[in-house]
Amino acid sequence: MRVVHRGFDTLHLAIQRNLPLDLLEYLTSQKEAAEGSREAVPVTFNGMDFNLAPYGGKGYSFLLEDGPLGAQWAFKKPNPKDPWGVRVVIGSTFLATQGLGVARAYIADTMDSLGMPFNAEQVSIGRADFCVDILAPNFELEPENFSMRSPTNRADHHAGTLDTRSNGKSGRYTSVTVGKMPGRQVIIYDKRAQIIAQHKPIWWDIWAANLARDGLAPLDRSDAAESRVWRIETRAGKSLLKDRWQVRTWADFDARFGDIMAEAFHKVQYKQPDPYDTNRSRWPVAPIWALAHQAVLDDLTELRSHMDAPTVKEVYREEKIRILRAQVLGNAITLAALRGIPKEALENEMDAMAQALKCEIMADPERIKTKLQEAGKRYRFI
Structure with missing residues (x-):
């Protein structure tokens, strides 16, 4: 047995800030476009790129994400009675490849760019997985x-x-x-x-x-x-963090985690298990548990x-390509089956499908160009 990885896996925190007026207006207008298409739309604000979901959730009006090396962001509409208007979730890929220190800096830099700088007392840590x-x-x-x-x-x-x-x-x-x-x-x-x-x-x-x-x-x-x-x-x-350990800020987290x-x-x-002792509490700790315990003492x-960012993005890109290729092949075979094409004619049918797709591209090149650009924007993070 050996440890092949140890580190933070998920981090949830709330920030005591509300959307500034210019960002609120921008997200509101873009969300209308997302709702119309029922798909996430790419948005850019002060040089920061996100995908904006066409829906909200759990009291948050705007849900954004910025790829595997980013986070999930949720923003409430400004409410003077609820100053905790921002929720951030950092996922496992970011934390495993970049570390907690980079994640903290990324959160602070992003909030600065969005016009919502905050101080240490305006952070509330809601969950941490290791x-x-x-x-x-x-x-x-x-x-x-x-x-x-x-x-x-x-x-x-x-x-x-x-x-x-x-x-x-x-x-x-x-x-x-x-x-x-x-x-x-x-x-x-x-x-x-x-x-x-x-x-x-x-x-x-x-x-x-x-x-x-x-x-x-x-x-x-x-x-x-x-x-x-x-x-x-x-x-x-x-x-556990707040009631049992009084962890609210980063300083509390560093001191007590x-x-x-x-x-x-x-x-x-x-x-x-000890076959000669029926009291489980007296059994020795299993080697795998002792190894994990030792790994959290440092x-x-x-x-x-x-891992560097380009490698992470390449892995995500290749996996997405693999999934899409499988979907394309599966759809093509299903289409051939619906058209009654026998197995021995399948290869020629695939050539015919490819030619038909080429004809569609040539028939409306501007529409295809727009779709290509839209797809590129959706997957620009990888």
């Missing part, structure tokens, strides 16, 4: 091996019968969740299975970058027996994989 990824191909998750305080809830998730254990259980467990948000959650899950199921190939590159720093080869993603990675993730929600992690690994433990604030 993860440790461990290469452990032979590890098998057993929910009953957890030791925790009795009021803590646990949810188990297991794979289907296609991945059945040899001991005859109905499925191989792939995830156990202990606790509830907005308090504390501690989760262990099969990260390899998740990134394959959810099409997140960037994590292979993040792990490879971390292994390369130690002079090691990347994981063979095609072989589960050699590349099974388990993630142990601790989620600190709003009530290490202790929050230490407490989580103390209160929730995954144990190594300084946590500047962890990153040191």
Whole structure:
């Protein structure tokens, strides 16, 4: 077993600022265009590029995002009775590749550019997730091996019968969740299975970058027996941060987050069964849990994989190209089937489709040019 990644995975915060009038007017006008097309539209304000959603949510009128190396931004319409008008969510790719320090600077720089500078007392941290990824191909998750305080809830998730254990259980467990948000959650899950199921190939590159720093080869993603990675993730929600630990500002966060992690690994433990002792609390801590615990004892604030931005964007771009190519092929085959084309004539039918598409481009080049430009804007972040 070895750690292949550790770092912050998600960060939610609110900022005590409201939209300035010029930005409010601009977003209002652009959202009307988005609502008309029912698609996100590209927007630019003071040199900052975003995609603006055609809808709002959870009390926020404007939802914007700026790519895998950016954030999700939510803005309320100005209200003197509610000064907390901004919500920011930094996702896993940004935090894994760039680190918490860069994320903080990015938030401050973006708010400055939008005409909403803020000070340290105007930040409220609502959630912080920290993860440790461990290469452990032979590890098998057993929910009953957890030791925790009795009021803590646990949810188990297991794979289907296609991945059945040899001991005859109905499925191989792939995830156990202990606790509830907005308090504390501690989760262990099969990260390899998740990134394959959810099409997140960037994590292979993040792990490879971390292994390369130690002079090691990347994981063979095609072989589960050699590349099974388990993630142990601790989620600190709003009530845990604010009520239990009095964490509100960045200064509070820096001073106490290490202790929050230490407490989580103390209160929730995954144990190594002792066949001669029926008291689970006395069982020794399992090696995978001890390794994860050790990984959170050091300084946590500047962890990153040191992947550069062009590499991150290239991975996202190639995955999007792969998905779109598969969709194009699938649609073409479906169209051929609807037209009654037999298998032996499929290749000629594809040539005919390509020629028909060329004719459509030639028939209305301005329309095609506009669509090409619109698509380019939608995906300009990658």
